[in-house]
Amino acid sequence: MIEVSIDSIRVHLVSQSRVVVLKELDTDRYLPIWIGPFEADAIAMSLQDIEAARPMTHDLLKNLLAQLGAEAARVEIHDLRDDVFYARIILRFDDRELEIDSRPSDALALAVRVHTPVFVEESVMERAGVTPESEAVDAEAPAAGSKEGGDRLSVFKDFVEGLDMDDLSGGEENKS
Numbered sequence: 001m002i003e004v005s006i007d008s009i010r011v012h013l014v015s016q017s018r019v020v021v022l023k024e025l026d027t028d029r030y031l032p033i034w035i036g037p038f039e040a041d042a043i044a045m046s047l048q049d050i051e052a053a054r055p056m057t058h059d060l061l062k063n064l065l066a067q068l069g070a071e072a073a074r075v076e077i078h079d080l081r082d083d084v085f086y087a088r089i090i091l092r093f094d095d096r097e098l099e100i101d102s103r104p105s106d107a108l109a110l111a112v113r114v115h116t117p118v119f120v121e122e123s124v125m126e127r128a129g130v131t132p133e134s135e136a137v138d139a140e141a142p143a144a145g146s147k148e149g150g151d152r153l154s155v156f157k158d159f160v161e162g163l164d165m166d167d168l169s170g171g172e173e174n175k176s
Contacts, residue, residue: 001076001119004031006047006108009040020108022077022120029131031077031120033085039105046112058109065091065114073097075107077120080128 007023007030018040022031035043042058045051055063065072070093079086087104089111090097102110111118120129 002122002125004118004120006043006112006118009035009044011040020105022118024120024125024129027131029125029129031125031129033077033104035105035108039103039109042109043105043112046109058106058113061110062113068093072110072114072116074116075102075111075118077104077107077118077124079121080124085124085128 003025004022005025007021010019010021010032011017012019016037018035018037019032020035020040020043022033024030042056045056046058052059070091073090073092075087075089077085077087085104087102087107089100089102089107091100092098108118110116
């Protein structure tokens with residue numbers, strides 16, 4: 001598993017789609033994941049230390065874990081199937097580790113609230129990760145896991161290739 005941090009949340013100006021960009025801690029490799037607007041806002045609010053007047057869903061989960069005496073040990077983005085990312089939240093509870101299936105966006109929104117590490121499976125990073133140096137080469141190759149060289153990930157890769165990867169190191173949460 002590769003440890004990552006949330007580098008930024010991006011908004012595509014035309015489609016208003018949100019992308020959370022995860023950065024591998026020890027290299028300049030990035031993993032962009034499409035997420036919904038509500039989850040993007042939940043992640044950004046927590047990263048910016050903005051508190052809602054009433055608990056949001058991810059705050060509720062954090063409070064619930066605390067009241068039960070459970071701890072979110074880590075978040076793992078462990079699979080990519082049919083262009084869908086899969087995550088799990090690893091909880092410690094009563095001397096046990098429990099794996100809870102989750103969408104990556106919800107797992108990340110919880111992770112930023114409880115300050116738990118986030119990991120990505122190496123095979124997922126190899127298939128969907130982006131490095132600034134290899135961007136030009138990757139643009140000419142068929143998308144990883146593609147069927148006959150074209151799939152929904154190719155649209156995603158086109159969007160990512162339009163991002164200014166040099167700007168990603170700034171760590172700003174919302175960019176357009």
